[in-house]
Amino acid sequence: MVAIFFAGLIFTGVADNEFYFFTSYVVLQAVIMATAWNILGGYTGYVNFGSAGFFGVGAYTAIALDKAFDLPLPLLILAAAAVCGLIGLGAGYLTLRLKGVYFAISTLALAIVFETVANNWEYVGGASGAYILTPEDSLFFDSYIEMLFMVILSLAIGAAVVARYLSKSRIGRGLAAIRDDEIAAECNGVPTLKLKLISTSVMGALMGVAGAPYPFFVTYVDPASAFNLLIAINAIAMPMIGGTATWLGPIIGALVVGGAQEFITVTISSEMNLLVVGVMLVLFITLAPKGIVGLVQDYLKKRRAQ
Amino acid sequence: MNAPVLQVTGLTKKFGGFVALDQVSLHLGRGERLGLIGPNGSGKTTMINCISGALINDEGSILFEDQEIKALSAHKRARLGIARSFQIPKPFKSMTVLENLCIPLEYAARDRAGHRHIYNQAMEVLQTIGFAGRAHDLSADLTQVDLRKLELARAMAAKPTLLISDEAMAGLSSSEVDEILEILLTLSEKGVAIIMIEHIMRAVMRFSHRIVVLDAGHKIAEGTPEEIVRNPDVERAYLGE
Numbered sequence: 001m002v003a004i005f006f007a008g009l010i011f012t013g014v015a016d017n018e019f020y021f022f023t024s025y026v027v028l029q030a031v032i033m034a035t036a037w038n039i040l041g042g043y044t045g046y047v048n049f050g051s052a053g054f055f056g057v058g059a060y061t062a063i064a065l066d067k068a069f070d071l072p073l074p075l076l077i078l079a080a081a082a083v084c085g086l087i088g089l090g091a092g093y094l095t096l097r098l099k100g101v102y103f104a105i106s107t108l109a110l111a112i113v114f115e116t117v118a119n120n121w122e123y124v125g126g127a128s129g130a131y132i133l134t135p136e137d138s139l140f141f142d143s144y145i146e147m148l149f150m151v152i153l154s155l156a157i158g159a160a161v162v163a164r165y166l167s168k169s170r171i172g173r174g175l176a177a178i179r180d181d182e183i184a185a186e187c188n189g190v191p192t193l194k195l196k197l198i199s200t201s202v203m204g205a206l207m208g209v210a211g212a213p214y215p216f217f218v219t220y221v222d223p224a225s226a227f228n229l230l231i232a233i234n235a236i237a238m239p240m241i242g243g244t245a246t247w248l249g250p251i252i253g254a255l256v257v258g259g260a261q262e263f264i265t266v267t268i269s270s271e272m273n274l275l276v277v278g279v280m281l282v283l284f285i286t287l288a289p290k291g292i293v294g295l296v297q298d299y300l301k302k303r304r305a306q
Numbered sequence: 307m308n309a310p311v312l313q314v315t316g317l318t319k320k321f322g323g324f325v326a327l328d329q330v331s332l333h334l335g336r337g338e339r340l341g342l343i344g345p346n347g348s349g350k351t352t353m354i355n356c357i358s359g360a361l362i363n364d365e366g367s368i369l370f371e372d373q374e375i376k377a378l379s380a381h382k383r384a385r386l387g388i389a390r391s392f393q394i395p396k397p398f399k400s401m402t403v404l405e406n407l408c409i410p411l412e413y414a415a416r417d418r419a420g421h422r423h424i425y426n427q428a429m430e431v432l433q434t435i436g437f438a439g440r441a442h443d444l445s446a447d448l449t450q451v452d453l454r455k456l457e458l459a460r461a462m463a464a465k466p467t468l469l470i471s472d473e474a475m476a477g478l479s480s481s482e483v484d485e486i487l488e489i490l491l492t493l494s495e496k497g498v499a500i501i502m503i504e505h506i507m508r509a510v511m512r513f514s515h516r517i518v519v520l521d522a523g524h525k526i527a528e529g530t531p532e533e534i535v536r537n538p539d540v541e542r543a544y545l546g547e
Binding site for chain 2: 170173174177179180181183184186187189190191192
């Protein structure tokens with residue numbers, strides 16, 4: 001993890017084409033969101049279509065606090081994490097009684113509620129959106145985007161550390177028990193409600209973290225883009241393709257799918273990248289439901305058996 | 307009889323207008339083996355759902371080791387020492403047999419002594435019931451009789467003082483029934499009180515110190531296996547007039 005951080009630092013030193021940083025930013029943002037989705041969707045087994053809601057709230061928290069108090073970016077990120085974590089907790093409390101498809105639909109509704117709020121909140125631009133002026137100074141980096149790249153890289157590493165800790169810990173084993181059979185988990189002493197609320201809160205906070213730097217990256221945000229359903233679809237597709245059972249799966253999924261999307265956007269067309277996600281998702285769900293990580297694990301197991 | 311582990315008084319549970327259990331009382335001593343029988347729909351499973359916390363009873367009190375537990379959620383009851391197996395096995399499918407046992411060890415028995423220790427304890431439980439050979443098999447791949455064994459092993463791993471076995475033998479062959487019966491008797495020797503719900507009379511008669519018979523939500527008889535066999539009310543409930 002530390003090595004990746006320093007590799008990133010060296011990257012900002014040597015690469016001079018800003019395009020690389022824009023591209024990497026998008027992919028790393030996807031890494032955070034896929035990781036966040038997987039904590040609730042993969043570990044706990046609650047499929048969530050509301051990712052865009054949390055992402056958008058994170059972005060708008062940053063916009064509002066930036067406008068009101070001109071806070072520095074790290075504080076905005078923390079604030080977004082707190083707000084979205086609390087929303088995760090509250091939403092979890094309201095919706096976790098629902099199971100399966102009903103839960104999924106309720107999370108979708110949540111995203112729409114927040115989009116409507118943003119649409120009608122004039123202070124942050126309402127439906128016409130908000131412009132963000134990026135600060136002149138960019139610490140000791142050559143440009144603002146290089147700094148932003150290091151910020152999102154650090155956040156992605158942080159998200160991975162959180163996800164890895166959760167999956168290997170007592171909490172992670174409790175979540176897996178809930179995913180496998182909630183009633184059996186409860187009867188074996190697992191405090192299911194508490195663990196599910198931890199799961200939704202962490203998921204929400206990480207989604208908010210992904211959303212907070214977004215306004216500074218794109219410099220113009222409107223509700224339709226910040227709460228876009230495509231964000232939610234990507235956040236589901238990437239862990240599914242990478243593999244939902246481990247912390248590594250969503251990261252690999254995000255790197256592969258996000259990377260492919262960026263590549264295709266540049267080389268073919270920006271519309272084409274949606275098709276790619278769709279086709280990959282269909283292929284993986286039908287042919288390799290355990291994702292890339294599952295494929296590799298099965299392959300290794302077979303080789304060991306021989 | 308020694309001090310009761312479980313003392314249920316006037317338990318009533320309604321589903322809408324339907325009264326599933328009507329003023330049922332029962333008690334269970336430490337290490338006692340109680341058979342709970344009755345025709346289909348008589349309220350046996352509702353009864354144990356109320357005791358284990360999967361359902362909340364409408365009236366009556368449930369004292370477990372002199373503590374009122376009717377307002378506690380199921381996981382808190384599990385931590386106090388009430389374990390149950392399910393009629394339809396509910397394994398944690400993504401885990402191996404051993405990992406299945408680690409969940410109650412970590413959560414119900416609240417063992418925080420570290421991973422290796424928990425693994426060893428889980429292994430011990432499996433060895434007690436002669437199931438260690440399948441420790442590393444994925445629970446999704448088990449056969450029906452092995453799934454029942456897993457249910458019981460997992461309940462044992464919670465280190466209960468009261469174990470409720472809900473039809474652990476239904477649909478098994480005669481020799482398999484004996485295997486499960488052996489497991490339950492082993493547990494009983496360790497001082498665990500057991501409520502056994504079963505339709506297989508041979509097993510219930512051999513296993514139980516005492517039998518309680520439910521019919522349509524009422525307790526119609528209680529006594530030793532010999533008394534129950536001779537009881538005319540029980541015969542009527544099972545065979546009709």
